Amino acid sequence: xxxxxxxxxxxxxxxxxxxxxxxxxxxxxxxxxxxxxxxxxxxxxxxxxxxxxxxxxxxxxxxxxxxxxxxxxxxxxxxxxxxxxxxxxxxxxxxxxxxxxxxxxxxxxxxxxxxxxxxxxxxxxxxxxxxxxxxxxxxxxxxxxxxxxxxxxxxxxxxxxxxxxxxxxxxxxxxxxxxxxxxxxxxxxxxxxxxxxxxxxxxxxxxxxxxxxxxxxxxxxxxxxxxxxxxxxxxxxxxxxxxxxxxxxxxxxxxxxxxxxxxxxxxxxxxxxxxxxxxxxxxxxxxxxxxxxxxxxxxxxxxxxxxxxxxxxxxxxxxxxxxxxxxxxxxxxxxxxxxxxxxxxxxxxxxxxxxxxxxxxxxxxxxxxxxxxxxxxxxxxxxxxxxxxxxxxxxxxxxxxxxxxxxxxxxxxxxxxxxxxxxxxxxxxxxxxxxxxxxxxxxxxxxxxxxxxx
Numbered sequence: 001x002x003x004x005x006x007x008x009x010x011x012x013x014x015x016x017x018x019x020x021x022x023x024x025x026x027x028x029x030x031x032x033x034x035x036x037x038x039x040x041x042x043x044x045x046x047x048x049x050x051x052x053x054x055x056x057x058x059x060x061x062x063x064x065x066x067x068x069x070x071x072x073x074x075x076x077x078x079x080x081x082x083x084x085x086x087x088x089x090x091x092x093x094x095x096x097x098x099x100x101x102x103x104x105x106x107x108x109x110x111x112x113x114x115x116x117x118x119x120x121x122x123x124x125x126x127x128x129x130x131x132x133x134x135x136x137x138x139x140x141x142x143x144x145x146x147x148x149x150x151x152x153x154x155x156x157x158x159x160x161x162x163x164x165x166x167x168x169x170x171x172x173x174x175x176x177x178x179x180x181x182x183x184x185x186x187x188x189x190x191x192x193x194x195x196x197x198x199x200x201x202x203x204x205x206x207x208x209x210x211x212x213x214x215x216x217x218x219x220x221x222x223x224x225x226x227x228x229x230x231x232x233x234x235x236x237x238x239x240x241x242x243x244x245x246x247x248x249x250x251x252x253x254x255x256x257x258x259x260x261x262x263x264x265x266x267x268x269x270x271x272x273x274x275x276x277x278x279x280x281x282x283x284x285x286x287x288x289x290x291x292x293x294x295x296x297x298x299x300x301x302x303x304x305x306x307x308x309x310x311x312x313x314x315x316x317x318x319x320x321x322x323x324x325x326x327x328x329x330x331x332x333x334x335x336x337x338x339x340x341x342x343x344x345x346x347x348x349x350x351x352x353x354x355x356x357x358x359x360x361x362x363x364x365x366x367x368x369x370x371x372x373x374x375x376x377x378x379x380x381x382x383x384x385x386x387x388x389x390x391x392x393x394x395x396x397x398x399x400x401x402x403x404x405x406x407x408x409x410x411x412x413x414x415x416x417x418x419x420x421x422x423x424x425x426x427x428x429x430x431x432x433x434x435x436x437x438x439x440x441x442x443x444x445x446x447x448x449x450x451x452x453x454x
Contacts, residue, residue, distance in 0.1 A: 002232035006240025014248050024252045029259045036263040046134065055100040055139035058090045062103075063110040066151050073147065076100075076139060087128075094130040100139035102128040113155060238359055313424050314338050314360065315433075317353045326353075328432035330398060331425075333418050339391060358424050407436045408444050 014020050055076035062080055070078045081087055081102075093099040104126040106112065112123060125148065129140040172178050314332040319325070329352070332338045340350040344367045373380045401410055411434055414421060421430065431441035 002236030003240045003243070005232060006237050007244050010241055010244030011247065014244070024248065025255050028252070028256050032256065032259040033263045050134055050138045053135050053138075055135065055142070056098070057101045057103060057139060057143065058087075058099060059103045059105065060087050061105040061107050061109060063105060065110060065154070066105075069151055069154065070147060075142065091128050094128060094133075094136060097130070097133045097135065100129070100133070100136045101143055103143065104128075113159075313356075313358045313418070313421065315355055315357050315425070315429060316340075317355065318351055319353075328429050330394065331414075331418075331421075331433060332394075336390065336394075339387070357429070402435065407434050407440065408448070410434050411441075411444055412448075 014024070054074075056079065057076050058079045058081050060081040061083075062078075067078070067080075081090060087102055087104055090099060090102045094102065106123045106125070109123060109125075112120070127140055127144060130136040315328055316330040316332070317326050317328050320327060338354060340352045340354070342348070343350040343352075347367055374384045401413070405413070411430075414430070414434070418424075427441055427445075428438050431438045434441070436444075
């Protein structure tokens with residue numbers, strides 16, 4: 001019953017907050033669609049710019065028949081480097097993007113081709129380009145893979161009379177069905193590079209924002225004390241919060257995943273890049289779906305545990321009857337003894353209120369059983385001595401610290417002992433423990449923030 005109450009309370013808190021609903025379920029769609037839209041827009045714009053650009057190509061020692069061939073192409077301006085002039089001057093212009101490509105043919109290239117025999121050295125055409133400039137890279141690719149390849153076929157046809165005679169064989173020239181693959185495995189390979197990112201980053205992001213608010217938010221709103229003293233079991237409180245956080249985190253991650261994949265598919269098809277997504281085969285068995293859900297829930301529980309329940313803090317308070325005020329007289333942290341020890345030994349009613357201000361695992365022992373265990377053997381007596389020494393040391397050190405250290409020094413010592421206390425304990429509780437006002441506490445923190453010590 002308590003579990004359902006906490007679960008319902010947490011879900012209502014999330015879905016009843018318009019800002020939280022917007023940030024968890026609407027904002028991700030806007031952001032991802034916007035990011036992908038901008039990315040594909042820039043890619044399309046870059047492609048259009050490259051396709052519309054007329055490349056400036058400078059050629060040295062260009063053969064006449066190659067010049068005739070290039071007269072048919074208007075995608076680039078072919079400029080001839082005058083005879084006797086060095087190509088180095090033109091190569092310098094590649095650095096600032098003024099020129100796109102410099103091509104150097106061997107001298108007397110066509111005459112050497114006609115007079116070549118089996119023992120002749122293979123001529124080498126040199127190209128120079130700037131790979132940091134997109135237009136330069138595209139100019140070289142187009143020149144080598146289109147124009148020079150066309151020129152090569154022209155020369156081979158001239159030498160042998162037929163390209164079929166000049167070529168020994170071709171590869172997949174007439175084989176549209178050359179790709180034979182398992183679409184499921186291909187999809188798994190693609191998704192295998194995406195899913196880990198989605199699971200780790202997106203679920204962690206959802207659990208992070210909600211997990212912090214689950215505990216810290218309760219303390220800031222001043223509702224965690226009422227929650228802890230309610231008749232609901234602590235385990236129901238914890239499990240209810242974890243279950244609600246898991247549900248919302250998985251839903252938030254689902255929004256991210258759908259937005260991520262949907263935006264990628266839609267926008268890539270519009271930009272002409274949808275071939276990869278058309279080959280995807282998104283078919284999952286029932287077992288695979290169950291495994292995926294279990295993995296998501298397991299990671300959510302892990303992240304929530306890391307974020308929300310790192311360690312425990314206990315506070316000791318007492319009431320000044322005259323002033324009718326409650327003062328914080330001490331803290332206990334993980335792996336420390338918690339007790340009003342003298343009153344426990346002498347079976348006197350304690351005037352201290354000992355309260356867990358974060359979820360804690362506490363081992364409780366009654367004073368009667370404790371005294372009985374102390375009397376049974378020396379080992380238990382040794383444990384009693386260690387507990388007494390530790391509790392005395394805590395009280396004695398705190399008493400001396402009030403006189404030998406300033407409030408600022410005591411604050412720094414507390415941070416050194418428990419660095420995460422600011423995330424677990426309200427500032428007014430820390431101020432009460434240091435015997436200063438909350439205003440003085442704010443001044444100390446303000447000073448230390450400028451000094452870089454906090």
